[in-house]
Amino acid sequence: MIEWLHPGLIFILGALLIPVLKGNWKKIYLLLLPIAALIDLLYMSEGVFWSIPLLEYELVFGRVDQLSLVFGYIFVIVAFCATLYALHVKEDGQHISAFLYVGSALGIVFAGDLFTLYLFWEVMAFSSLFLIWYRKTKASSEAGFRYIMVHIFGGICLLAGIILHMQNTGSIAFNPFSWGTGWGYLSSYFIFVGFIINAAVPPLHAWLSDAYPEATVTGAVFLTAFTTKSAIYVLIRGFPGVELLIWLGAIMAVYGVIFAVLENDIRRLLAYSIIGQGGYMVAGVGIGIGMAINGSTAHALSCILYTALLFMGAGAVLEMTGRSKFTELGGMYKYMPLTFGLYMIGAFSISGFPLFSGFVSKTMVVEAAAHLPIVWLLLEGAAIGTFLVTCLKLPYLTWFGRKKSVVEAREPPKNMLAAMGVTAFLCVFIGVYPQALYKMLPYAVDYAPYTASHVIGMSQLLLFTFLAFWMLKGMLRGERTITLDTDWFYRIAGKKFIWFCEKPLLNFADSIDKTLLRIADSFVWFSKNPAVASRIMVLTASMVLLKPFNPGYMRYEQDLEELRRLYPGEVHRVAIGTGVLLVIMFFTLYLFMYLTYGVLWA
Template sequence: MTETFGPLSPAVILIVAGLLLPLLKGGLRNGLFLAAPVAALALVWALPLGPGIAIDWLGMQLVPLAPDRMARIFGTAFGIAAVTGALYGISQSSGLEKATALIYAGAAQGIAFAGDLVTLFVFWEILAIGSTLVIWSNGNARAGLRYALIHVLGGVLLLAGISAEIAGAGGVAMHPMRADSIGRWLMLSGILLNAGAFPLSAWVADAYPKASWSGAVFLSAFTTKAAVLVLIRLFPGEPALLWIGLAMAVYGLIYALLENDIRKLLSYSIVGQVGFMVVAVGVGTPLALAAAALHALAHILYKSLLMMAAGSILRATGETRLSALGGLARSMPFTAVAMLIGGLSLAALPLTAGFVSKSAILAALAEDQARFYWFALSAVSAGSFLYIGLKLPWFALFGAPRATVALEPATSMKAAMGLLCVLILGPGCFPGWLMELAPEIAGVPILTIDHILFQILMLIAASCIFVGAWPLLQPKAGFTLDVDWLWRELPRLVVPRWRSNLDKLRLSLSAVGEGLSQGWSAFREETLRRLTLAGNWPTGQIAFWATALLAIYVLIAAL
């Protein structure tokens, strides 16, 4: 099996399937849509771990397939996301979305197994194209354009950094580095932009909710986590990532607490949870890097489940605003259970995958004696229970019904959500499964009495805060002001005023110019008339011009 599947990348299966999908119809299309991710996931585990095969191209040693343990962790996460996303969205009527979703997932697999900077950049751009088309397939051209522009910027920064690195180091191999040059800072900036780093985080909440009920599931899984993997490979232990990751975690918490729309709330939550991973990468120890990878895996599981629950609500009611929902636990019990399991895993409730991965991150911070970041992330983790374990379920699932359920989730949608529930609870109850993927966390105390009690007390404290802050956490219809206001709304306010003032200035200058032109014409005509007729000049004018010429002469002499 090793010799048969070794040379083939999981990315090839998904991208080729995505290109072939528009040529098929009906059952064949759906069959390929589901079979390709299953085959790619199987190939992730069939590939033997090793350095990969180098290819000489234009004098560069490319390694398009480098299956190490980190690639296997992220390849497994991306594979599960593709399989469950395809199962969930198999009833989606848009062939364009299905095709681009497979290409998008294939690009993520390509990044996971890339062994050189050139291969990384190629799949990085395919990732941006695929995700943009997933958004456009739902008819949101403007949101897709804004998303594309942001990722074009990220791609340009990454390309500039890679070019500088190749010119300086003379090779394309991926290796750990520090942001100690302009080229490497450009590279780091491009990666962080895809990760949703603050202050350019708003693109996540702007774009992801604009996708369809099924497209948002794919979007939540790949782009930001692929960026985390690249950070692990290129910038482990980079000190700047500690503050950047903490800013992302706090930003995601605050905006998720303020948000009324379920899918925007979950999008802000993505930024916050990726912040945990970025902090762990900034620590850079083997335990911290393994914890970041496992948290990426757990995050893909529970965030895909939450996006599926939100998509089911959108498809069933046509509504995702908390202020317009309520009572869905009675009319959509399966979706309600799925949302609760996903939310509790995000909040790190014991016996869930999120509890295992966050415990590993906090253990890595404690091992590195990063006390400030340990306390900060512990507080943010408890705070996430406010919006995901209390606010979201309370206003969407319980209370008085405000929305009519017109369409129950399809069987395939329920099957996908059920599979993710099992994958979240299984590793939570048996952490040894995750320890086989990342042996570095084997020494982390997870299912111990004191650790479980500590986490439960933190969640109880968050519940008390929820009761005390009830008036502030009430969902309100309206617009949440974010940093993207600077490039989305401010130009609309400034440009009309700028044009109006420019027009006024142009009219004033035109009037002044016309007056000067008329005065000069009159002066020139009078001067020519007097010179022609040899007329006498008035004494006052002669004195004025003589004085002016004398002053000019004195100034020139002084200089």
């Protein structure tokens, strides 16, 4: 009997069998794998497993403690929901890349050393790429390309940091990194940048809002769950209590909301909401006390569920109508009431309605920020904005907003609805019975979400936000625009840089080339017959100079033309003369330099 089985391996090796199976067997198999992984996790005891010596280091594939187990559970559960949602997909490639993606995310969660972490980090980036490319549109292939470029950059930062860290400390164990200001912390900075790229912290977040909305309908559901949340996990492991993260997180929360208000594409709006939600977790990691880390972990869990649900709802609309823009949607309630209902459960959860999952996790982070007034206000503002965009703007413009719908549709396939149902159930379950969530958290929880002041405060916040929305709803209509974000720098500035290289820079190089060639040419021309050449030069010069004074310059002109025509003339006859001339010229030059030495030049 094996002592420990890596749950990620179940997905990674399990993916290999997918192409062999057919029809219903394949569907059953796809659903069984996450269940097998969940059973594996449930029977897992804490400790360190699968540590393999490599040179003088130790690779640890299985560090099992409370924190890694929590993330393990939720990853496996959401993998089940997303697989159910994607069950109708015919292409094996999509299932395989999704399972590799889930497996590598689990690999990150259980990695006990930095090499193992890096290995799974890269596998995760590349396997997720195919969930974008399988959409097979021009936009998705371009967005996927930008996505992988950013992640390769992040991976390089991580690797550089790991190598520096290894040199400084001689260890590759994955423990909290030292933090401070100065060159001594360079390795930590590199690793930090690698981590926050995956966590989509502005200004390094644009890959998410750029690529997720271009992914396949089912792939996007997988994407929402793993990359950003595994980054939150490694931040909790590596950088708890780093103050910078508090501010990055608070800004991130508001940033996501502002861009979501401007967005016209339903899935891009949700992508910005994911960034906003990530802000709470990042801020929680920065605060670093037990309650805040608990809050970040709990919020990561509930966020994984409700963002998956929201993307499922938006994906269902896209799947059935082929449209994803507010300006092309509206009035869908008539055709997709079930999808609407299930979507709204996700929307209530993300907004933090009492009895839904966001309420029991988001308030923990906000409560932990109770000693930082500005951060508290920013997080509260982000809560308002999240409710506004996901629970009011999106449903209003998609399912209502028009008297008559612009496009006909029907409810999505049964497996998609079932997946949404399961996920919605979990969102409500956590909201109604938060102890189930709190029991799993890494620190002991001393927090009661359902106090009168919490519930009433949240109700006031949400109801009055609704009032303001109803007054200003005209301002939120979809607009046929895109919003510039920090991806501008590599999409436009990159193009401009290439233009600069191709046009002005190349022209400049060209002109230098041509000038040098002309000078060389003129030397060649001169050396063919220096005597005649110098006569031509003298004549040309005197023509130009004497033209105003000498009316008979015509004569010169004829001479000059004759000379030029015959040039270089009968070279053999002037050979000796030329030699003598050249010698004299050099002597003259030498004499000139000798006499002027110290006067004109030193």
